[in-house]
Amino acid sequence: MATARKAVADSRANLPFVYRHYSQEQLKQVLHKMYLIRRFEEGAEECYMRGLIHGTMHLSIGQEASAMGICMPLAEDDQITSTHRGHGHCIAKGAEVSRMFAEFFGKTTGYCKGRGGSMHIADVAKGNLGANGIVAGGIPIAVGAALSAKRMKTGKVVVSFFGDGANNEGAFHEALNMAAIWKLPVIFVCENNGYGMSTSTARSTAVKNIAERAAAYAMPGVIVNGNIFSEVAEASFKAVERARAGEGPTLIESKTYRHRGHSKSDRNRYRTKEEIEDWMANRDPITLFETELRDFGFIDDQGIQAIRDAVAKEIADGIEFAKASPAPEIATLEDYVYTEHA
Amino acid sequence: MDIAVRELSYAQAIQEAMAIAMDMDERVFLMGEDIGVYGGAFQVTGDLVERYGADRVIDTPISELGGAGVAVGAAVTGMRPIFEFQFSDFATLGMEQIVNQAAKMRFMLGGEVSVPLVMRFPAGSGTGAAAQHSQSLEAWLGHVPGLKVIQPATPHDAKGMLLAAVADPDPVMIFEHKLLYKMKGHVPEGHYTVPIGKAEIRREGRDLTIVATSIMVQKALDAAAALEGEGIDIEVVDLRTIRPIDRQTVIASVKKTSRLLCVYEAVKTLGIGAEVSAMVAESEAFDYLDAPIVRLGGAETPIPYNPDLEKATVPQVADIIAAARDLVKGVR
Ligand SMILES: Cc1ncc(C[n+]2csc(CCOP(=O)(O)OP(=O)(O)O)c2C)c(N)n1
Ligand SMILES: [Mg+2]
Numbered sequence: 001m002a003t004a005r006k007a008v009a010d011s012r013a014n015l016p017f018v019y020r021h022y023s024q025e026q027l028k029q030v031l032h033k034m035y036l037i038r039r040f041e042e043g044a045e046e047c048y049m050r051g052l053i054h055g056t057m058h059l060s061i062g063q064e065a066s067a068m069g070i071c072m073p074l075a076e077d078d079q080i081t082s083t084h085r086g087h088g089h090c091i092a093k094g095a096e097v098s099r100m101f102a103e104f105f106g107k108t109t110g111y112c113k114g115r116g117g118s119m120h121i122a123d124v125a126k127g128n129l130g131a132n133g134i135v136a137g138g139i140p141i142a143v144g145a146a147l148s149a150k151r152m153k154t155g156k157v158v159v160s161f162f163g164d165g166a167n168n169e170g171a172f173h174e175a176l177n178m179a180a181i182w183k184l185p186v187i188f189v190c191e192n193n194g195y196g197m198s199t200s201t202a203r204s205t206a207v208k209n210i211a212e213r214a215a216a217y218a219m220p221g222v223i224v225n226g227n228i229f230s231e232v233a234e235a236s237f238k239a240v241e242r243a244r245a246g247e248g249p250t251l252i253e254s255k256t257y258r259h260r261g262h263s264k265s266d267r268n269r270y271r272t273k274e275e276i277e278d279w280m281a282n283r284d285p286i287t288l289f290e291t292e293l294r295d296f297g298f299i300d301d302q303g304i305q306a307i308r309d310a311v312a313k314e315i316a317d318g319i320e321f322a323k324a325s326p327a328p329e330i331a332t333l334e335d336y337v338y339t340e341h342a
Numbered sequence: 343m344d345i346a347v348r349e350l351s352y353a354q355a356i357q358e359a360m361a362i363a364m365d366m367d368e369r370v371f372l373m374g375e376d377i378g379v380y381g382g383a384f385q386v387t388g389d390l391v392e393r394y395g396a397d398r399v400i401d402t403p404i405s406e407l408g409g410a411g412v413a414v415g416a417a418v419t420g421m422r423p424i425f426e427f428q429f430s431d432f433a434t435l436g437m438e439q440i441v442n443q444a445a446k447m448r449f450m451l452g453g454e455v456s457v458p459l460v461m462r463f464p465a466g467s468g469t470g471a472a473a474q475h476s477q478s479l480e481a482w483l484g485h486v487p488g489l490k491v492i493q494p495a496t497p498h499d500a501k502g503m504l505l506a507a508v509a510d511p512d513p514v515m516i517f518e519h520k521l522l523y524k525m526k527g528h529v530p531e532g533h534y535t536v537p538i539g540k541a542e543i544r545r546e547g548r549d550l551t552i553v554a555t556s557i558m559v560q561k562a563l564d565a566a567a568a569l570e571g572e573g574i575d576i577e578v579v580d581l582r583t584i585r586p587i588d589r590q591t592v593i594a595s596v597k598k599t600s601r602l603l604c605v606y607e608a609v610k611t612l613g614i615g616a617e618v619s620a621m622v623a624e625s626e627a628f629d630y631l632d633a634p635i636v637r638l639g640g641a642e643t644p645i646p647y648n649p650d651l652e653k654a655t656v657p658q659v660a661d662i663i664a665a666a667r668d669l670v671k672g673v674r
Contacts, residue, residue, distance in 0.1 A: 113452030120450040144415020174408025336453035339511035
């Protein structure tokens with residue numbers, strides 16, 4: 001099987017999208033970042049268990065190919081809005097894990113200076129306009145950012161990430177409609193992981209596929225397997241091209257699965273152990289991509305090990321950086337509420 | 343020599359301010375429902391679409407939540423939107439974006455962004471529009487750190503404060519009483535600003551301080567004029583901004599007059615009157631008080647349709663006269 005795939009790889013022409021569009025080095029970087037997201041969240045989870053991080057967090061473990069695939073064709077100054085499950089988006093858009101850990105630890109060196117935490121994590125300098133604690137809260141904001149891009153002719157494209165649960169909020173519908181009537185350069189990315197907390201899409205959503213909602217707003221609705229990096233990246237690439245050409249928005253439904261519970265309070269009563277194990281064993285996005293890379297001859301076992309080792313070090317260093325960073329002074333409590341005048 | 347003073351209506355003053363803001367800064371644009379060829383529900387935008395085009399005077403669908411969010415997104419990415427809610431009551435539909443997003447974005451992101459957003463809210467009763475088109479919800483927004491909330495009471499201030507709002511790096515919410523739109527007054531030509539966060543003493547007096555907002559400023563002035571004949575000398579403070587509130591001006595005035603009456607149209611309890619009263623009671627002005635603080639606010643009811651009931655819902659000049667007289671004469 002592996003040799004058969006290798007033969008295909010040698011001809012290149014019939015390879016999946018990303019192998020035709022990106023260099024070997026770029027693809028190895030993708031694997032690196034997918035591991036970085038996974039290990040970051042595992043590290044954060046462990047710190048949480050050990051009481052080093054308070055509050056709660058929403059892990060995207062199992063959804064890494066979706067975040068990476070969507071961000072693959074984006075330029076550094078393209079923008080995204082993200083969600084409560086936004087660690088992957090943040091890393092995929094270029095954030096450093098050290099400053100993310102620092103934020104989770106509530107330190108001044110964190111991206112939000114300890115004011116935002118997991119649920120508002122963002123590296124604004126890398127075009128991330130923020131994770132969001134409000135389901136669907138970022139969708140109209142992305143449309144506004146796209147309006148800016150169009151009016152100021154910056155050529156930027158904006159991606160709005162949201163979950164399946166958000167597709168039943170009014171903000172989703174209002175935002176898609178406005179993006180369509182004004183032909184704005186925005187891409188709506190629904191990461192459908194099957195559930196909004198405990199409520200399955202079958203119970204919450206009248207249409208079978210969320211991509212079908214696109215028809216109501218006269219935009220393309222695309223369904224991709226969100227656990228296959230190349231499929232996601234290809235859909236994103238096309239949507240970005242369309243947006244940059246001034247042809248308007250696209251709705252991408254990226255079908256995926258979260259391995260962990262909704263948040264730290266989840267007892268997983270609404271889904272079976274078998275279901276979770278099936279996704280983990282048979283459709284893990286990192287395993288799928290790594291296997292493909294190896295089979296196509298883009299990486300060998302040694303290369304994979306090198307990536308894993310580098311990521312482990314980055315994570316350990318990041319946690320050390322966070323621990324060693326200073327906590328904010330209580331006297332700065334009211335900073336950043338308003339813009340300080342010079 | 344009398345220089346003919348130029349008079350504009352409150353609505354015209356706002357329109358002029360928006361035109362000046364758009365002339366001065368390419369990034370400024372208007373968004374709202376039916377603000378284009380229709381001219382806005384209260385003709386505040388009027389014919390601006392003819393001068394600035396549909397790209398800068400944008401008719402939105404009837405989507406208050408989405409529209410507010412688009413304005414937030416545009417503001418945070420470099421534009422300077424002025425967003426009109428058709429009626430302030432519809433703020434309830436946009437509340438998520440105003441309260442959770444616009445107000446907190448800078449804070450949540452550790453100061454990495456600013457949200458230079460202006461939102462305009464035609465507010466208040468007196469038009470027979472009944473319970474869902476007549477509310478005064480400014481205190482709702484005044485409760486939210488991150489927002490600035492203003493209530494200009496004159497055409498002069500309507501223009502100057504809007505221009506200050508557009509220049510402000512943070513979200514500014516402007517509550518405009520609908521009955522003020524036709525009020526005429528002197529409005530200077532060209533660009534000028536009236537600072538946000540500064541109250542204005544509209545009339546100096548010795549016996550009583552009336553702190554009033556929006557349309558109640560004129561009513562308080564009318565009441566003060568009526569009481570002059572009785573030898574009662576009233577100071578009227580136009581609060582103008584409810585967040586951030588101008589403590590200094592209010593406290594200094596109460597120290598001078600030793601009596602405080604708060605007058606506002608919004609429902610009396612848990613409102614701006616409570617805030618001003620508490621602010622004074624907590625301050626050094628407390629020791630100067632010769633009488634209990636009195637609040638005159640809206641009745642504890644939705645705004646009714648019947649015109650007599652509607653009038654009875656909010657403080658009128660006669661109510662202010664009676665309350666002021668009682669306070670000064672020591673009846674209370
Ligand atoms: C407006 C709003 N309603 C409810 C919640 C509570 N809540 C947080 S996440 C969530 C589920 C969201 O599901 P989905 O959009 O599918 O995203 P996922 O968690 O699956 O990534 C809920 C109900 C919220 N944060 N905001
Ligand atoms: Mg979900």
